[in-house]
Amino acid sequence: MSAFAERRIFDLDGGRLSLEFLNTMGGLRGVRPDERLTDYADLPWWAQQVGLIDRRRMQELIALAGQHPRRAQQALAEAVAAREALHAVVLAAIEGRSPPAADLAQVNGWIAAAMQHRRLRPKAGGGFEAAFDDDGDLLALLRPVAADAARVLETDLPAGLLGLCGESEAGRCGWIFVDETRNHSRRFCSSKDCGNRAKQRRFQQRQKE
Numbered sequence: 423m424s425a426f427a428e429r430r431i432f433d434l435d436g437g438r439l440s441l442e443f444l445n446t447m448g449g450l451r452g453v454r455p456d457e458r459l460t461d462y463a464d465l466p467w468w469a470q471q472v473g474l475i476d477r478r479r480m481q482e483l484i485a486l487a488g489q490h491p492r493r494a495q496q497a498l499a500e501a502v503a504a505r506e507a508l509h510a511v512v513l514a515a516i517e518g519r520s521p522p523a524a525d526l527a528q529v530n531g532w533i534a535a536a537m538q539h540r541r542l543r544p545k546a547g548g549g550f551e552a553a554f555d556d557d558g559d560l561l562a563l564l565r566p567v568a569a570d571a572a573r574v575l576e577t578d579l580p581a582g583l584l585g586l587c588g589e590s591e592a593g594r595c596g597w598i599f600v601d602e603t604r605n606h607s608r609r610f611c612s613s614k615d616c617g618n619r620a621k622q623r624r625f626q627q628r629q630k631e
C-alpha cells in the first residue's frame with residue numbers, strides 16, 4: 423500500500439469548505455479531541471479530498487514538504503492555529519457569545535493575507551472568475567478556505583444556518599455544519615454516525631427505565 427493510500431479519508435459533513443476545515447479536528451475540543459492534521463501531508467491530502475487541488479499537486483506538495491521538514495512543520499502549526507482561531511470565532515457566534523478578540527484578529531489577518539492573492543481572470547464566454555495564486559507557498563492551498571470562511575461568517579452565520587452537532591451534548595462530537603434543510607431541522611453532523619448513535623443511546627435509555 424502506498425503512503426497516500428494509508429492516509430485518512432476525511433469525513434465531509436460540514437457543507438462548506440471552511441467548515442470541513444474546522445472539522446479536521448474530530449471528537450470534541452477540550453473533551454475528547456481527535457486531531458486529524460497530524461503532519462503537513464495531511465493538509466494536501468485533505469485539500470485534494472475537498473477538491474481544492476488535484477492529486478498531482480498533492481503529491482508535489484508532499485514531496486516539497488519532505489525536502490523542507492522544518493518549513494512543513496511550521497506550515498502545519500500555522501494552519502492549525504488559523505483553524506482554531508476560526509473555530510473559536512464560529513463557535514462563539516453559534517452560542518451567541520461575542521468572539522474572543524485575539525481569535526477574531528487572527529482570523530481577520532488570515533483572511534486579509536489570503537485575499538491579497540485573489541485574482542480575477544477573464545472567463546471563457548465573458549465575465550470574470552476569481553482564482554487564488556499558487557505561488558509555491560506550502561499554505562497556498564488554504565487561501566480559498568480563508569475566503570470561504572469570510573463568506574460563512576458574513577452570510578451563513580447571520581442567517582442562522584450554522585449548527586453544532588447534537589452529539590456535543592454527549593461530549594462526543596463538536597463538528598459544525600451548515601443547515602440547508604427546508605425546515606431547519608438538521609441536528610447532527612451526520613445522521614448515519616452521530617444521529618444513529620444518539621438514537622441508539624435514547625433507545626437503550628428507554629430499555630433501562
Ligand SMILES: [Zn+2]
Nearest residue numbers: 587595611616
Ligand atoms: Zn457529529
